[in-house]
Amino acid sequence: ERIVVSSAALKKNLASVSLRNVPDRPGVAAGIFHAIAAANIIVDDIIQIETGPKLATISFTVDLHTLPEVRRVCRKLFRQMKSTTIECEKNLAKVSVIGLGMRVHTGVAEKMFAALAEGSINIRNITTSEIKISCIIDKLDGPKALRLVHDAFDLGRKKKPIAKT
Amino acid sequence: ERIVVSSAALKKNLASVSLRNVPDRPGVAAGIFHAIAAANIIVDDIIQIETGPKLATISFTVDLHTLPEVRRVCRKLFRQMKSTTIECEKNLAKVSVIGLGMRVHTGVAEKMFAALAEGSINIRNITTSEIKISCIIDKLDGPKALRLVHDAFDLGRKKKPIAKT
Numbered sequence: 001e002r003i004v005v006s007s008a009a010l011k012k013n014l015a016s017v018s019l020r021n022v023p024d025r026p027g028v029a030a031g032i033f034h035a036i037a038a039a040n041i042i043v044d045d046i047i048q049i050e051t052g053p054k055l056a057t058i059s060f061t062v063d064l065h066t067l068p069e070v071r072r073v074c075r076k077l078f079r080q081m082k083s084t085t086i087e088c089e090k091n092l093a094k095v096s097v098i099g100l101g102m103r104v105h106t107g108v109a110e111k112m113f114a115a116l117a118e119g120s121i122n123i124r125n126i127t128t129s130e131i132k133i134s135c136i137i138d139k140l141d142g143p144k145a146l147r148l149v150h151d152a153f154d155l156g157r158k159k160k161p162i163a164k165t
Numbered sequence: 166e167r168i169v170v171s172s173a174a175l176k177k178n179l180a181s182v183s184l185r186n187v188p189d190r191p192g193v194a195a196g197i198f199h200a201i202a203a204a205n206i207i208v209d210d211i212i213q214i215e216t217g218p219k220l221a222t223i224s225f226t227v228d229l230h231t232l233p234e235v236r237r238v239c240r241k242l243f244r245q246m247k248s249t250t251i252e253c254e255k256n257l258a259k260v261s262v263i264g265l266g267m268r269v270h271t272g273v274a275e276k277m278f279a280a281l282a283e284g285s286i287n288i289r290n291i292t293t294s295e296i297k298i299s300c301i302i303d304k305l306d307g308p309k310a311l312r313l314v315h316d317a318f319d320l321g322r323k324k325k326p327i328a329k330t
């Protein structure tokens with residue numbers, strides 16, 4: 001098994017914006033992120049799930065201090081679309097494990113989620129790629145989450161930070 | 166601007182499983198992916214969005230041929246939880262752009278979404294990281310999507326596949 005979890009990271013001071021009941025047809029995502037890019041807003045991660053026939057929820061994270069501007073841009077965008085709602089959450093953090101070949105086994109995701117569960121930390125959003133698994137959690141859970149994940153994957157300061165299974 | 170989109174990729178023969186109205190409390194994600202790992206199912210990407218107080222939707226992609234087994238594992242898991250529903254989608258593909266420093270500007274996401282919109286391709290799910298933006302689309306849109314994204318980011322076979330902006 002060639003999975004290598006090499007490090008864990010904590011990103012603080014995040015806010016999330018969830019756009020619910022977004023019309024699920026071509027061009028909508030492009031329009032949203034064009035407006036956001038035009039306002040020079042930096043987006044951390046983007047998640048979208050289809051929620052029903054012709055509807056989707058798009059959730060993305062931004063630095064907390066940009067939230068007022070993001071809200072303004074989104075409200076303007078959806079003025080016409082009465083069904084789309086904008087929900088903002090402050091006080092979030094993102095804990096991630098970074099590695100290589102993580103997609104080969106679900107084992108790494110399971111281990112990370114279990115580590116957070118051990119600390120009774122609620123996982124609010126999840127996004128993954130082959131080299132990174134990120135969980136959005138409450139800001140206050142941040143430092144504890146990082147510690148739990150470090151321990152679960154044996155990533156200590158004194159050790160070589162590669163855990164092979 | 167140090168964004169470098171170096172390549173695009175198409176992953177075919179994917180199926181997605183969406184678990185809706187999953188209880189949003191610590192330990193649930195760990196339990197789900199423990200059962201999936203125990204069944205030796207390989208998971209491609211995992212997305213989770215909170216959908217209401219104490220509820221979340223978890224959506225993940227798997228290779229199409231593993232879908233029957235995934236369904237079996239999920240049904241068993243949620244036998245007790247009457248509110249959780251399992252939705253499976255076949256005939257999906259994932260088109261991705263890969264690069265470095267992509268999170269610094271939303272511009273890359275916008276450009277990718279716009280390229281797909283040009284081809285009237287509906288983006289069904291989205292997941293991102295600093296080095297990768299992935300869109301789940303209908304399988305039939307796959308080859309066209311890859312071509313559109315290649316063109317949008319100037320990634321040709323004859324050219325050096327790095328597009329700096």
Ligand SMILES: C[C@@H](O)[C@H](N)C(=O)O
Pocket residue numbers: 022023024025026027028029030048056278282286287288289
């Ligand atoms: C919802 C949004 O992603 C839409 N499906 C699009 O293609 O732009």
Ligand SMILES: C[C@@H](O)[C@H](N)C(=O)O
Pocket residue numbers: 113117121122123124187188189190191192193194195213221
């Ligand atoms: C829904 C699920 O992710 C849950 N919040 C957990 O922490 O496990």
